[in-house]
Amino acid sequence: MFAYFILSWICVFVFILCLKFRRPKNFPPGPTPLPILGNLLNLSVDNPMRDLERLRKSYGNVYSLFIGPKPIVVINGVQALKEAMLTKGVDFAGRPQDILVTHLTENGLVLADYGPSWKEQRHFAVMTLWNFGLGTESMEQRILRELHFTMETLEKSIGSTMNPQFLFSNLASNIISLIVFGKRYSCEDQFFKEVVRCFTENSKLSNGPWAMLYDSTPIIRNLPLPFMKGFKNMETLKKLIAGVITEHRETIVPGKPRDILDCYLDELEKSDSDDSSFSEDKLVMLILDLMFAGTDTSANTLLSGFLYLSTLPQLQEQCQQEIDRVLGNKDHASYDDRHNMPFTLAVIHEVQRTANTVPFSVHHLTTKDTKLMGYSLPKGTVVIPNMKSVLNEEGQWKSPHEFNPENFLNDEGEFVQPEAFMPFCAGPRMCPGERLAQMNFFFIIVTLLRKFKFIWPEDAGEPDYTPVMGVTLSPHPYRIKVQLRTTQ
Template identity: 65%
Template structure:
C-alpha cells in the first residue's frame, strides 16, 4: 500500500513537471514557471508595473514570462526598445491575435490590425485623411479653439465651487476627434457622446482587471457567462452608434466631396476593387480605434497635467508668465507659438512623461524568427513594451522620478527632447494621433492657463498621484477649484 502511494505521488509529480512550460534554447530568462498558471502569481493584476520592474532588476531588460501556458517577452529600457521597434521594426510590428482586446475589437481597424498589406493601406489612408482635414493646419486649430470655448464656459460656471474635471476633459477630447471623424460637434449631454465615454470607461476597466488576464491565459473559460462579456456588449453598443452615423452618411454624401473621415472612407471603398480590404465593418472599427485612442490618451494627459500644476503652483505661475509675455496683444494662441514657449513645451512634455498614459503600449508580436539583445525570439511571440522603464530610466533623465520641466530644458533654458521620450511608442506602429494630440495639448493648456488659475482645494487633503492601471493609466478622480486671472 505504501509503495503504491509513493508510486502514485511520483507519477503525479512527473505529470506536473511535464505540464510545466519550458523556455526554448537561448530564450530570454525569467522567473520559475508553474504548471497551468505560468507566472500569473508573479503579477498583481490590479497593477503589474511594480512587479514588472522587480523582474527587470532580476532578469535584465529583455526577459520572459508565461501567462498560463503562453510565453511573452517583456522589453525594457531605451536600448532594447530602439533595437526592437526601430532597428528591427518590421520584425516586431505584428499584433497578437488571441487576446481579449483583439476578440472584443473583432474586425480589426488600424491599431489592432496585424502587420501586412491591409494594415499599411489603412494606416496610410488614415494619416492622409487626418492631414487633409486639417492636421497641422489652421483649420484644425480653429476646431480645437471652438471646442475650448465650451470648456471655458464650464469653468466660468464653476468659479467659487469645486468641480471634478474628468468628464470635462473627456468631453473636449472626444468632441475634437468626433468633428474629424463624423463632421459633427455634439452637446455634452448628447446620447452619442455620453454612451461612447461610458463604453470607453467600462471597456478599459474590464481590460484593466483580473478577468481580462484570465481570459487571455485560460481559453476554456471564454464561453462562460463571466464579467468580461460586458466588454463585448459595450463594443456592440459603440459600433451600433457608428453604424447609424455611417448609414446617415451614405444617404446624404456627395461622392468626391467628402465632409469628414467617414465620407473619405466611403469614397475610397468605391475606388477599390471588390476584394479590397476596405469595407464598412473595417470602417466602423477604424473609426472606433481613432475615437477611443483620441479620447482616452489626450484626456488622461490633461488630467495628469492639471493635477501636477495645481500642486506645483510655482510651475503653473511660470507657465502663465511665459504665456502672457508671448501672447501679449493676441486674441488666442496658435500652434506655432510653441516655438517661443520653451518652458510651456517642457511642462507639456513632462506631463506626458509622468502620465505614461499607455504604459505597456499596445502589445506587439514578432512577424518572423528574430533576435533581440542576443536572445532568440520565435515568430508569433507576444511582445510587451514596458514604456515606463524608458520614460523613467536612470541616466536618460535629470529627474526621472519627479515632475520637473527641467527634464526638457538645457542649461540655456531652451526646450530639448531626449531620445528616451517615446510616449507614443516608436517605429511603424507609432501612434496615429500623435500630431493631433500635440496640437490639442498645447492649445488647450495654454488657453486655459492664460484665463484661469487652477487651485488644489484646501479641504482635499494630499493629492494621490497613483494612477489607475489599465490599457491606459488614468489619474484617480480628483477635485479642482478655479479662479479667473484677468
C-alpha cells in the first residue's frame, strides 16, 4: 500500500513537470524537453552555434528550446530579425532579468529592462557620446593620440614575432578610458590590471556551465559555487570605479566636462526630481558597461582583422595601395577619407561580418504578448537572435561562408552595405557605441597598415579561423611578424 502511495505521488510529480514543459498554444516548435533539464542536452558548451544551426534545419527560422523549465525562442535569418528588432522593436525590447549576467551587472545600461529608466540612461549615453565629439575632429584626435603609443610598441617588435592580443586589448581599453575618464592607463597600472582581471574572469563565468546552472536552477544560487567569484569581482570593480568618481568630484569644473564621467556628474547636480534615474550607482554600472563592451568586442574584432590581413597578404597590399593613394602626403587620415577608400572600408566591414564577435547579440525579452512570423509569443518570453544566421545567410551575400570584401562592393567597385549587415543588432536595443566602434576600426586599420606590414610567420603553420567561444567570440591565440613598409 505504501509503495502504491509513493508511486502515485511520483506519477503526479512527473505529470506536473510535464505540464511545466509544455509549449503554449501556437508557440514556435522545437525538440522535446526532458523534465528538469529541458533541452540542455541538445546544446554543447564548446560549440552552441553548431547546435543552433542544426536545430534551425530541423525546426525553421523561429524555434524554441527549454533551458531548465524556461522556454526561450531562437530567431534566425534577416526576415525574422527585421520583424522582431525593427518592425516590432518595442515588443522585443526587454531584457531577461533572472539570469547570472544580469545579476552580476545589476541592470547596467546594456542589460537593464525596457522602461523609462533605461530610456533616460540610454539617451544620456548616446547624446553624450555624440556631443562629446563622436564623429568630430576631437574624437579623431583622441583615437590617433592613443594609436601613437600602439605604433611605438610595434616599432619595438619590428623583425620579431608577437602575440597582438594584449596590444589590441590595451588599445581598445585606453580609447574607452580617454572618453570615459579623460586619461589613459599604462599596462602596469594597478587599477588597469585589476579591471582587466575582473572582466576576464567574469567573461569566462558568464558563458560557462556554471552560468547555465545558475540560470536554470535557482535553488543553487546561494551555495558557495564558482559563480560566487563573479559577484566578488563586481564588488572589486565597483570600489575601483567609486574611487575614480571621488577623484573627479574633487577636480571637476562645473559646465566644463572633461569626459563622460564629468558629464554624468553635471547631470546628477541638475537632477533634483524624484523621477530621475540618475544616481551614483547607475553611473558606476554605466561606466563598467561602456568599458567592457567597448574593450572586449573591439579588441576581438581587431584580432580577427589582423589574422585575415596577415594570412591574406594580397588583400593587405590592396588596402595599403588605396590608403597611400588617398592620403598622399597627409600626416594622418580623417574620418571623411573613408568615402574615398571603398576597398579598405569593405575589408573592415567584412572583418566585422566574419568575426561575428557577439554571436547571440544580447538576449531580448518580449514586453507584451506579440507575434513573430505567425507564432504567438507571450509577454516575458526570452528571445535569442542568432547573428550567425544573418551574417552568413545564403542569398544575402556573394560569398556567405568565406572572407571576401566583394560582399560589400558593387560591380563598379563602390562600397555598399547589405541589409543583412547587423553586427550591432538593430532596433531600440541596437548597440549605442556602433559609430564609435566604426571610427575605431577605420583609424586603427588605416593608420597601422599605412606604416607597417603584418606577416604570417613561416613556422606558424596553417592559420585557424575557428573562433573561441566566450561572452564574445575571439580567434585562437596567434603570432604575427611586424615590418616597416618600404614606403616609410
